[in-house]
Amino acid sequence: MRTIGEAARASGVSAKMIRHYESIGLLPKVQRTGAGYRLYDENEVHALRFIHRARSLGFPLETIRQLLALWRDRRRSSATVKKLATAHVADLEAKIAEMQSMVKTLKHLAHHCHGDDRPDCPILEDLAGSDEAVPRQRSA
Amino acid sequence: MRTIGEAARASGVSAKMIRHYESIGLLPKVQRTGAGYRLYDENEVHALRFIHRARSLGFPLETIRQLLALWRDRRRSSATVKKLATAHVADLEAKIAEMQSMVKTLKHLAHHCHGDDRPDCPILEDLAGSDEAVPRQRSA
DNA sequence: TATGGGGCTTCCCATGATGTCAAGGTCAAG
Protein backbone atom coordinates (compact mmCIF):
# COMPACT_ATOMS: atom_id res chain seq x y z
CA MET A 1 0.00 0.00 0.00
CA ARG A 2 1.41 3.32 -1.10
CA THR A 3 0.37 6.88 -0.57
CA ILE A 4 -0.44 8.99 -3.59
CA GLY A 5 3.06 10.43 -3.72
CA GLU A 6 4.61 6.98 -3.77
CA ALA A 7 2.13 5.81 -6.38
CA ALA A 8 3.01 8.87 -8.44
CA ARG A 9 6.70 8.12 -8.30
CA ALA A 10 6.10 4.45 -9.06
CA SER A 11 3.88 5.14 -12.05
CA GLY A 12 5.14 8.34 -13.58
CA VAL A 13 1.73 9.97 -13.19
CA SER A 14 1.75 13.09 -11.02
CA ALA A 15 -0.26 13.02 -7.80
CA LYS A 16 -2.30 15.85 -9.22
CA MET A 17 -3.25 13.81 -12.24
CA ILE A 18 -4.00 10.72 -10.18
CA ARG A 19 -6.57 12.73 -8.25
CA HIS A 20 -7.88 14.15 -11.48
CA TYR A 21 -8.26 10.73 -13.10
CA GLU A 22 -10.15 9.60 -10.04
CA SER A 23 -12.41 12.65 -10.15
CA ILE A 24 -13.40 11.98 -13.74
CA GLY A 25 -13.98 8.32 -13.06
CA LEU A 26 -11.07 7.03 -15.08
CA LEU A 27 -9.87 5.34 -11.92
CA PRO A 28 -12.07 3.92 -9.19
CA LYS A 29 -12.03 5.53 -5.79
CA VAL A 30 -9.36 3.92 -3.71
CA GLN A 31 -9.08 3.03 -0.08
CA ARG A 32 -8.40 5.78 2.44
CA THR A 33 -6.62 5.90 5.75
CA GLY A 34 -8.46 7.20 8.77
CA ALA A 35 -7.02 10.63 8.02
CA GLY A 36 -8.30 10.53 4.47
CA TYR A 37 -5.05 9.67 2.70
CA ARG A 38 -5.48 7.64 -0.46
CA LEU A 39 -3.85 4.23 -0.51
CA TYR A 40 -2.82 2.40 -3.67
CA ASP A 41 -2.12 -1.27 -4.07
CA GLU A 42 -0.04 -2.91 -6.76
CA ASN A 43 -2.97 -3.34 -9.14
CA GLU A 44 -3.84 0.29 -8.96
CA VAL A 45 -0.28 1.38 -9.51
CA HIS A 46 -0.20 -0.95 -12.48
CA ALA A 47 -3.27 0.74 -13.92
CA LEU A 48 -1.54 4.08 -13.43
CA ARG A 49 1.47 2.86 -15.36
CA PHE A 50 -0.90 1.70 -18.07
CA ILE A 51 -2.42 5.15 -18.29
CA HIS A 52 0.98 6.78 -18.28
CA ARG A 53 2.16 4.67 -21.16
CA ALA A 54 -1.05 5.22 -23.10
CA ARG A 55 -0.74 8.98 -22.62
CA SER A 56 2.82 8.87 -23.85
CA LEU A 57 1.47 7.34 -27.04
CA GLY A 58 -0.95 10.23 -27.31
CA PHE A 59 -4.17 8.39 -26.56
CA PRO A 60 -6.85 10.74 -25.25
CA LEU A 61 -8.28 9.92 -21.84
CA GLU A 62 -11.61 8.80 -23.26
CA THR A 63 -9.86 6.20 -25.37
CA ILE A 64 -7.73 5.19 -22.43
CA ARG A 65 -10.92 4.60 -20.52
CA GLN A 66 -11.93 2.07 -23.17
CA LEU A 67 -8.47 0.56 -23.30
CA LEU A 68 -8.49 0.04 -19.56
CA ALA A 69 -11.85 -1.68 -19.78
CA LEU A 70 -10.55 -3.95 -22.52
CA TRP A 71 -7.41 -4.67 -20.57
CA ARG A 72 -9.53 -5.85 -17.67
CA ASP A 73 -11.89 -7.83 -19.87
CA ARG A 74 -10.51 -11.28 -20.40
CA ARG A 75 -13.14 -11.88 -23.07
CA ARG A 76 -12.10 -8.88 -25.18
CA SER A 77 -11.32 -9.32 -28.85
CA SER A 78 -8.00 -8.00 -30.03
CA ALA A 79 -9.87 -6.55 -32.99
CA THR A 80 -11.53 -4.02 -30.70
CA VAL A 81 -8.19 -2.93 -29.32
CA LYS A 82 -6.67 -2.74 -32.74
CA LYS A 83 -9.49 -0.55 -33.98
CA LEU A 84 -8.88 1.96 -31.21
CA ALA A 85 -5.20 2.02 -31.98
CA THR A 86 -5.55 2.40 -35.72
CA ALA A 87 -8.17 5.11 -35.29
CA HIS A 88 -5.72 6.95 -33.07
CA VAL A 89 -3.00 6.51 -35.65
CA ALA A 90 -5.32 8.04 -38.23
CA ASP A 91 -5.92 11.01 -35.93
CA LEU A 92 -2.23 11.47 -35.42
CA GLU A 93 -1.50 11.23 -39.11
CA ALA A 94 -4.15 13.79 -39.92
CA LYS A 95 -2.65 16.21 -37.45
CA ILE A 96 0.83 15.50 -38.70
CA ALA A 97 -0.25 16.16 -42.27
CA GLU A 98 -1.85 19.43 -41.25
CA MET A 99 1.25 20.58 -39.44
CA GLN A 100 3.50 19.49 -42.26
CA SER A 101 1.46 21.61 -44.58
CA MET A 102 1.93 24.56 -42.28
CA VAL A 103 5.65 23.91 -42.13
CA LYS A 104 5.86 23.69 -45.89
CA THR A 105 4.13 27.00 -46.38
CA LEU A 106 6.11 28.70 -43.64
CA LYS A 107 9.44 27.44 -44.89
CA HIS A 108 8.59 28.61 -48.35
CA LEU A 109 7.70 32.06 -47.11
CA ALA A 110 10.71 32.26 -44.79
CA HIS A 111 12.97 31.18 -47.58
CA HIS A 112 11.94 34.22 -49.57
CA CYS A 113 12.26 36.57 -46.63
CA HIS A 114 15.53 38.44 -46.55
CA GLY A 115 15.64 38.45 -42.79
CA ASP A 116 17.55 41.70 -42.65
CA ASP A 117 16.87 45.26 -41.54
CA ARG A 118 14.50 46.04 -44.34
CA PRO A 119 10.78 45.93 -43.64
CA ASP A 120 9.73 44.08 -46.79
CA CYS A 121 8.64 40.61 -45.84
CA PRO A 122 6.79 37.95 -47.83
CA ILE A 123 5.62 36.37 -44.59
CA LEU A 124 3.66 39.44 -43.56
CA GLU A 125 2.48 39.89 -47.11
CA ASP A 126 1.04 36.42 -47.09
CA LEU A 127 -0.67 36.95 -43.76
CA ALA A 128 -2.07 40.24 -44.93
CA GLY A 129 -3.49 38.49 -47.97
CA SER A 130 -0.88 38.95 -50.64
CA ASP A 131 -3.28 38.51 -53.53
CA GLU A 132 -5.58 41.09 -52.11
CA ALA A 133 -3.20 43.11 -50.01
CA VAL A 134 -4.73 46.25 -48.54
CA PRO A 135 -7.41 46.81 -51.13
CA ARG A 136 -7.98 50.53 -51.02
CA GLN A 137 -11.45 50.43 -49.59
CA ARG A 138 -13.02 48.39 -52.35
CA SER A 139 -16.34 50.18 -52.15
CA ALA A 140 -18.47 47.32 -50.88
CA MET B 1 -19.03 49.62 -41.71
CA ARG B 2 -20.10 46.11 -40.91
CA THR B 3 -21.65 44.49 -37.92
CA ILE B 4 -19.80 41.71 -36.18
CA GLY B 5 -21.64 39.03 -38.13
CA GLU B 6 -20.72 40.62 -41.43
CA ALA B 7 -17.13 41.06 -40.31
CA ALA B 8 -17.09 37.41 -39.31
CA ARG B 9 -18.30 36.28 -42.71
CA ALA B 10 -15.87 38.62 -44.45
CA SER B 11 -12.87 37.46 -42.43
CA GLY B 12 -13.50 33.83 -41.62
CA VAL B 13 -13.20 34.54 -37.90
CA SER B 14 -16.34 33.68 -35.92
CA ALA B 15 -18.18 36.49 -34.15
CA LYS B 16 -17.52 34.65 -30.95
CA MET B 17 -13.80 34.78 -31.53
CA ILE B 18 -13.83 38.39 -32.65
CA ARG B 19 -15.29 39.33 -29.29
CA HIS B 20 -12.77 37.13 -27.58
CA TYR B 21 -9.82 38.67 -29.40
CA GLU B 22 -11.09 42.06 -28.41
CA SER B 23 -11.45 41.00 -24.79
CA ILE B 24 -7.85 39.81 -24.58
CA GLY B 25 -6.59 42.94 -26.28
CA LEU B 26 -5.52 41.30 -29.51
CA LEU B 27 -7.83 43.72 -31.28
CA PRO B 28 -8.58 47.27 -30.22
CA LYS B 29 -12.07 48.14 -29.10
CA VAL B 30 -14.10 49.19 -32.09
CA GLN B 31 -16.77 51.75 -32.65
CA ARG B 32 -20.28 51.04 -31.41
CA THR B 33 -23.72 52.06 -32.60
CA GLY B 34 -26.07 53.77 -30.21
CA ALA B 35 -27.47 50.37 -29.35
CA GLY B 36 -24.06 48.99 -28.54
CA TYR B 37 -23.48 47.03 -31.74
CA ARG B 38 -19.84 46.76 -32.78
CA LEU B 39 -18.95 48.28 -36.14
CA TYR B 40 -15.96 47.21 -38.23
CA ASP B 41 -14.33 49.14 -41.00
CA GLU B 42 -12.20 47.77 -43.80
CA ASN B 43 -8.94 48.04 -41.84
CA GLU B 44 -10.35 46.08 -38.97
CA VAL B 45 -11.72 43.38 -41.22
CA HIS B 46 -8.32 43.22 -42.82
CA ALA B 47 -6.71 42.64 -39.44
CA LEU B 48 -9.22 39.89 -38.81
CA ARG B 49 -8.27 38.22 -42.05
CA PHE B 50 -4.63 38.53 -41.02
CA ILE B 51 -5.37 36.76 -37.77
CA HIS B 52 -7.38 34.11 -39.53
CA ARG B 53 -4.57 33.36 -41.90
CA ALA B 54 -1.99 33.32 -39.12
CA ARG B 55 -4.12 30.92 -37.11
CA SER B 56 -4.44 28.66 -40.11
CA LEU B 57 -0.66 28.49 -40.15
CA GLY B 58 -0.75 27.46 -36.51
CA PHE B 59 0.66 30.61 -34.95
CA PRO B 60 -0.40 30.98 -31.32
CA LEU B 61 -2.28 34.14 -30.43
CA GLU B 62 0.64 35.60 -28.50
CA THR B 63 2.81 35.37 -31.59
CA ILE B 64 0.04 36.77 -33.72
CA ARG B 65 -0.04 39.72 -31.38
CA GLN B 66 3.59 40.37 -32.25
CA LEU B 67 3.05 39.75 -35.94
CA LEU B 68 0.22 42.27 -35.98
CA ALA B 69 2.44 44.84 -34.31
CA LEU B 70 5.16 44.22 -36.88
CA TRP B 71 2.68 44.40 -39.71
CA ARG B 72 1.63 47.83 -38.53
CA ASP B 73 5.18 48.99 -37.93
CA ARG B 74 6.59 50.39 -41.12
CA ARG B 75 10.02 50.48 -39.52
CA ARG B 76 10.07 46.77 -38.72
CA SER B 77 12.95 44.59 -39.82
CA SER B 78 12.05 41.50 -41.78
CA ALA B 79 14.56 39.65 -39.61
CA THR B 80 12.23 40.00 -36.64
CA VAL B 81 9.36 38.53 -38.59
CA LYS B 82 11.48 35.73 -39.93
CA LYS B 83 12.62 34.81 -36.43
CA LEU B 84 9.05 34.43 -35.26
CA ALA B 85 8.23 32.28 -38.24
CA THR B 86 11.26 30.01 -37.97
CA ALA B 87 10.73 29.59 -34.23
CA HIS B 88 7.19 28.50 -34.98
CA VAL B 89 8.44 26.09 -37.60
CA ALA B 90 10.77 24.59 -35.01
CA ASP B 91 7.83 24.16 -32.63
CA LEU B 92 5.80 22.48 -35.31
CA GLU B 93 8.61 20.19 -36.30
CA ALA B 94 9.18 19.13 -32.71
CA LYS B 95 5.52 18.23 -32.35
CA ILE B 96 5.52 16.45 -35.67
CA ALA B 97 8.53 14.39 -34.65
CA GLU B 98 6.87 13.45 -31.38
CA MET B 99 3.71 12.37 -33.10
CA GLN B 100 5.60 10.47 -35.75
CA SER B 101 7.33 8.53 -33.04
CA MET B 102 3.95 7.66 -31.56
CA VAL B 103 2.69 6.58 -34.94
CA LYS B 104 5.75 4.42 -35.50
CA THR B 105 5.31 2.61 -32.21
CA LEU B 106 1.58 2.21 -32.65
CA LYS B 107 1.89 0.89 -36.17
CA HIS B 108 4.47 -1.59 -35.04
CA LEU B 109 2.23 -2.81 -32.24
CA ALA B 110 -0.88 -2.90 -34.43
CA HIS B 111 1.00 -4.79 -37.07
CA HIS B 112 1.63 -7.58 -34.60
CA CYS B 113 -1.94 -7.58 -33.32
CA HIS B 114 -4.11 -10.25 -34.91
CA GLY B 115 -7.17 -8.07 -34.75
CA ASP B 116 -9.50 -11.03 -34.45
CA ASP B 117 -11.74 -12.51 -31.76
CA ARG B 118 -8.93 -13.66 -29.56
CA PRO B 119 -8.03 -11.55 -26.54
CA ASP B 120 -4.26 -11.70 -26.95
CA CYS B 121 -3.00 -8.31 -28.00
CA PRO B 122 0.49 -6.86 -28.16
CA ILE B 123 -0.95 -3.38 -27.90
CA LEU B 124 -2.41 -4.01 -24.48
CA GLU B 125 0.69 -5.90 -23.48
CA ASP B 126 2.79 -2.89 -24.30
CA LEU B 127 0.53 -0.54 -22.39
CA ALA B 128 0.50 -2.89 -19.43
CA GLY B 129 4.27 -2.84 -19.43
CA SER B 130 5.25 -5.88 -21.42
CA ASP B 131 8.71 -6.09 -19.94
CA GLU B 132 7.42 -5.87 -16.42
CA ALA B 133 3.90 -7.14 -16.83
CA VAL B 134 2.08 -7.65 -13.56
CA PRO B 135 5.06 -8.18 -11.31
CA ARG B 136 3.69 -10.36 -8.55
CA GLN B 137 3.90 -7.80 -5.77
CA ARG B 138 7.60 -7.21 -5.93
CA SER B 139 7.96 -6.77 -2.19
CA ALA B 140 8.99 -3.12 -2.16
C1' DT C 1 -48.71 49.03 -35.76
C1' DA C 2 -47.94 44.74 -34.00
C1' DT C 3 -45.37 40.68 -34.32
C1' DG C 4 -41.82 37.59 -35.54
C1' DG C 5 -37.32 36.30 -36.73
C1' DG C 6 -32.77 37.02 -36.77
C1' DG C 7 -28.83 39.52 -35.08
C1' DC C 8 -26.66 41.70 -31.39
C1' DT C 9 -25.23 42.14 -26.30
C1' DT C 10 -23.03 40.01 -21.96
C1' DC C 11 -22.00 36.23 -19.03
C1' DC C 12 -21.28 31.52 -17.73
C1' DC C 13 -19.81 26.91 -18.69
C1' DA C 14 -17.30 23.18 -21.30
C1' DT C 15 -13.63 21.16 -23.76
C1' DG C 16 -8.45 18.39 -22.82
C1' DA C 17 -4.69 17.67 -20.04
C1' DT C 18 -1.96 19.61 -17.05
C1' DG C 19 0.02 22.87 -13.70
C1' DT C 20 0.28 26.26 -9.81
C1' DC C 21 -1.03 28.10 -5.66
C1' DA C 22 -3.22 28.42 -1.18
C1' DA C 23 -5.04 27.04 3.24
C1' DG C 24 -5.29 23.55 6.22
C1' DG C 25 -4.82 18.66 8.34
C1' DT C 26 -1.40 14.73 9.33
C1' DC C 27 2.46 12.08 10.34
C1' DA C 28 7.06 10.86 11.77
C1' DA C 29 11.38 12.20 13.50
C1' DG C 30 13.94 14.87 16.59
Place this chain on the structure above:
DNA sequence: CTTGACCTTGACATCATGGGAAGCCCCATA
Protein backbone atom coordinates in the same frame (compact mmCIF):
# COMPACT_ATOMS: atom_id res chain seq x y z
C1' DC D 1 6.02 19.85 20.91
C1' DT D 2 7.95 21.55 16.83
C1' DT D 3 9.38 21.13 12.17
C1' DG D 4 9.16 19.62 7.64
C1' DA D 5 7.43 16.70 4.35
C1' DC D 6 3.30 14.96 2.75
C1' DC D 7 -1.61 14.77 2.32
C1' DT D 8 -6.40 17.01 1.61
C1' DT D 9 -9.64 20.08 -1.24
C1' DG D 10 -10.58 23.86 -4.12
C1' DA D 11 -9.83 27.61 -7.11
C1' DC D 12 -7.53 29.43 -10.99
C1' DA D 13 -4.42 29.32 -15.34
C1' DT D 14 -3.20 27.55 -19.69
C1' DC D 15 -4.85 27.61 -25.13
C1' DA D 16 -8.37 28.36 -28.51
C1' DT D 17 -12.82 27.58 -29.29
C1' DG D 18 -17.77 26.50 -28.96
C1' DG D 19 -22.45 26.42 -26.85
C1' DG D 20 -26.15 28.37 -24.72
C1' DA D 21 -29.14 31.49 -21.94
C1' DA D 22 -31.37 35.89 -21.14
C1' DG D 23 -32.41 39.98 -22.98
C1' DC D 24 -32.21 44.02 -26.18
C1' DC D 25 -32.48 45.77 -31.14
C1' DC D 26 -33.73 46.21 -35.92
C1' DC D 27 -36.34 45.39 -39.96
C1' DA D 28 -39.82 43.48 -42.83
C1' DT D 29 -44.17 41.92 -43.51
C1' DA D 30 -48.96 41.09 -42.54
